Amino acid sequence: MQEAFQLDSINGTILIVDDDIGFMESVRRTLITNNCTNVMMLGDSRKIISELDRGGISVILLDWIMPHVSGAELLQEITSSHPAIPVIIMTAVTDTETIVNCIRQGAFDYITKPLDENRLLSCLNKAVQVSAYEEQVQRLTAYLQGAPMARPELFADIITNSPQMHGVLKTIETVAPTRPPILITGETGVGKELIAHAIHRASNLPGKLVSVNVAGLDDDEIFSDTLYGHVKGAFTGASEAREGLISQAAGGTLFFDEIGDLGQKSQVKLLRLLQEQEYYRMGSDRIRKCTARIIAASNRNFDEMRRNGDFRNDLYYRLCGYHIHIPALRERPEDIPLLLGHFVEETARELGKTPPIIPQNVLQALQEYKFTGNVRELINMVKNAVTLSTSQFLSFDDFLITAIGPSHCMLRVIKDKPFRLQAAFKAFPNLEDVERLMVEEALHASNGNRRMAARILGISRTTLLKKLAPEMED
Numbered sequence: 001m002q003e004a005f006q007l008d009s010i011n012g013t014i015l016i017v018d019d020d021i022g023f024m025e026s027v028r029r030t031l032i033t034n035n036c037t038n039v040m041m042l043g044d045s046r047k048i049i050s051e052l053d054r055g056g057i058s059v060i061l062l063d064w065i066m067p068h069v070s071g072a073e074l075l076q077e078i079t080s081s082h083p084a085i086p087v088i089i090m091t092a093v094t095d096t097e098t099i100v101n102c103i104r105q106g107a108f109d110y111i112t113k114p115l116d117e118n119r120l121l122s123c124l125n126k127a128v129q130v131s132a133y134e135e136q137v138q139r140l141t142a143y144l145q146g147a148p149m150a151r152p153e154l155f156a157d158i159i160t161n162s163p164q165m166h167g168v169l170k171t172i173e174t175v176a177p178t179r180p181p182i183l184i185t186g187e188t189g190v191g192k193e194l195i196a197h198a199i200h201r202a203s204n205l206p207g208k209l210v211s212v213n214v215a216g217l218d219d220d221e222i223f224s225d226t227l228y229g230h231v232k233g234a235f236t237g238a239s240e241a242r243e244g245l246i247s248q249a250a251g252g253t254l255f256f257d258e259i260g261d262l263g264q265k266s267q268v269k270l271l272r273l274l275q276e277q278e279y280y281r282m283g284s285d286r287i288r289k290c291t292a293r294i295i296a297a298s299n300r301n302f303d304e305m306r307r308n309g310d311f312r313n314d315l316y317y318r319l320c321g322y323h324i325h326i327p328a329l330r331e332r333p334e335d336i337p338l339l340l341g342h343f344v345e346e347t348a349r350e351l352g353k354t355p356p357i358i359p360q361n362v363l364q365a366l367q368e369y370k371f372t373g374n375v376r377e378l379i380n381m382v383k384n385a386v387t388l389s390t391s392q393f394l395s396f397d398d399f400l401i402t403a404i405g406p407s408h409c410m411l412r413v414i415k416d417k418p419f420r421l422q423a424a425f426k427a428f429p430n431l432e433d434v435e436r437l438m439v440e441e442a443l444h445a446s447n448g449n450r451r452m453a454a455r456i457l458g459i460s461r462t463t464l465l466k467k468l469a470p471e472m473e474d
Contacts, residue, residue, distance in 0.1 A: 013038045013056050014124065017048055017074075018063040018090065023113075027061065030117055035289065036124075045069040052082050059108075059127045064091030064098070072105070079106030086127035090115065149173050154201045158194060159342050162332035168195070171324060176202035180321025181274065181294040183259075185302070188460045189376030190326040192297040193257060199295055199324075200253040207252020207292065210245050215258040215462070220265040225282055227269075234283025246279060249292035259319065260300030260311065267312050274318040294319070329374040336367045339375060343382040344394070356386060356394045365401060372458040380451075439467055 014031060016024045016039065024041040031039050040057075042048060045066045051057070060078065064071035071089060078087055086108035091098070099110050108130065109123045149155070155169050175182065176199045184192045193211065200209040217223040229244030245254060256262075262270065273279055277290045296319045305311040329335065340358060348355040358366075371377045385398035438457060446452035454464040 013040050014059045014061065015040050015042060015048075015051065015057045016061045017042045017045055017066075017071075018061075019043055019045070019066045020063075027115065027120070030115075030120065031124075034121055045071075045074055048074060049077060049081065052078065052085065057082075057085055059124060060085055060087045062087050062089055064089050064093060064102070072101075075102070075105050075107060086130055088123050088127060151202070155198055158191070158198060159338050160332070160335050161338055162327070162335050164327045164332055165335070168324060168326060169198070171322075172199050173202055175322045175324075176200075177204065178322075179293055181296065181319050182322045182324060183316075183320045184295065184297040184324050184326065186297075186299065186326030187328050187374055188299045188463075189371075189374030190328060191375050192299075192326060193255070195324065195326060196253070196255045196257075196295045196297060200255075200293075203253065203293060205252050205293060207250055208248075209253040209255055210249035210292075211255045211257060212245055213257045214266075215261040217262075217266070220263060220269075223263070223266040224269060227273075228279050228281050230282035231284045234281075238283070241281075244281065246273075246290050246292060247288070251291050252293070254290075254292040254294055256294070256296040258298055259296035260298035260302065260305060262311075264312075267315050271312065271315045271318060274315070329371045329378065333367050336371075336378070337363060339378055340366060340382065343379055344386055347383050347386040351387065353386065354392070356389050356392055358394050362394060362396060362399065365396065366399065369401060373455065373460065377455065380455075435467070439464070 014036065016027050018024045018027075018041075021041075021043055024043070028039045028041060031037075038058075040051075042051060045063075046068050048060075048069075052060075062071050062074060062078075071091070075087060075089070078085065083106075087106070089102045089107045089110045090113060091110075092113040094112050102110050108127050111119060111123060149170055150173060154173070158165070158169065160166065160169075172195070182199060184195055186192055196211075197209060212226060214223075217226055225242070225244070227244050227246055229242045229247060230238050232238060232241045256270075273290060274294065278287050279290055280287060300311075302311060302316055306313050306316060329339075340363065344358065345355045373380070381399050381401075384400070385394050389395075389398045439453070442453035442456040443450070445456060450464055450468075451461050454461045457464065
């Protein structure tokens with residue numbers, strides 16, 4: 001099968017320059033048939049440089065023998081003034097000397113007339129890829145040289161003063177306009193979905209961002225129906241046709257959250273979608289194109305999952321066109337004062353209160369607190385503190401924390417409840433026994449409040465519910 005994924009995702013325009021209008025129209029139809037609609041034709045070679053100066057051209061298909069200005073003359077001028085644009089020469093001349101001279105003068109490739117469709121598409125795919133890489137190199141070079149972000153307004157809702165996070169945002173600005181999938185990793189609560197939205201904004205895609213939480217699609221059939229949709233009568237109960245999420249995200253971004261929780265059968269289906277960029281609605285034999293850009297996120301350790309066979313290597317490498325890792329909040333303590341101030345004001349405004357003040361000693365303790373739940377935990381702590389506070393100053397009690405010495409802080413959730421961890425085991429306990437006892441102790445200490453129990457254990461509420469699931473079934 002001819003690979004056309006680069007043509008599908010081309011950002012700029014393919015410019016065809018030839019004095020034969022009928023030939024150019026034939027090439028244009030070939031490209032449109034292969035899902036490339038950004039095509040421009042130019043019959044007068046004298047106008048090509050002014051057209052290139054306007055910008056937006058990604059690849060040039062250039063005839064070698066033309067009236068007014070020949071392809072040989074133009075090639076030298078193009079490679080001098082616009083060296084980043086690949087030029088593919090088209091001609092009926094087939095002698096070796098001409099081909100060698102084209103390449104020496106800077107042509108990207110050479111195609112003989114009449115054009116072979118597979119050869120044309122193969123050349124264009126490679127040229128578009130080189131053009132995209134060239135653009136990335138330029139952006140990354142500017143980034144490494146300390147250039148400021150070109151569009152900081154895209155990241156207005158990401159509050160940070162961290163050099164690490166600024167590096168992440170610059171990387172996003174660099175890779176977002178390209179089309180390979182992006183994998184976002186980071187601990188629970190660091191803001192991976194927020195980053196996905198920022199990537200979508202920076203990509204300038206005309207479609208919308210559509211999110212799907214993979215953790216809630218544990219059944220293979222549900223995954224297929226949610227993603228692909230179905231036609232009427234596809235299965236029992238399918239009384240109406242349904243458009244899947246791929247269709248909803250057409251021309252935009254499809255965001256797979258918690259991709260590490262995807263089952264093996266569903267992994268195979270997603271891999272096929274990424275490879276072919278085509279799919280069928282359930283019950284239909286009509287093929288559809290996927291025009292959505294794919295972003296995936298997970299807090300899982302993919303190296304470990306791949307070693308254990310829980311996640312396919314081929315799918316991982318398909319998803320990981322670019323890898324963006326979000327540092328944990330404890331790795332960027334300089335962000336804590338900014339985030340605290342922002343969420344205190346936001347919560348107070350929602351509650352119709354005057355924003356309370358955070359005393360310096362409380363602020364210092366919070367900066368030293370190890371937020372195992374990251375920004376999400378900080379938000380919950382602030383909401384509880386502002387809601388419960390009856391003073392103009394927030395205290396340790398409001399945040400349910402205790403400062404222990406000058407450089408330690410812990411969550412105060414165990415008050416008058418006695419520990420039961422001294423309970424004797426008849427034999428040395430295994431990890432499962434200890435984990436079960438810790439979960440029971442956390443629930444006991446928090447009076448059955450599962451959210452608070454999860455905070456005590458340093459895990460998410462979802463993870464706690466999964467650990468409780470076997471008990472609840474019993």
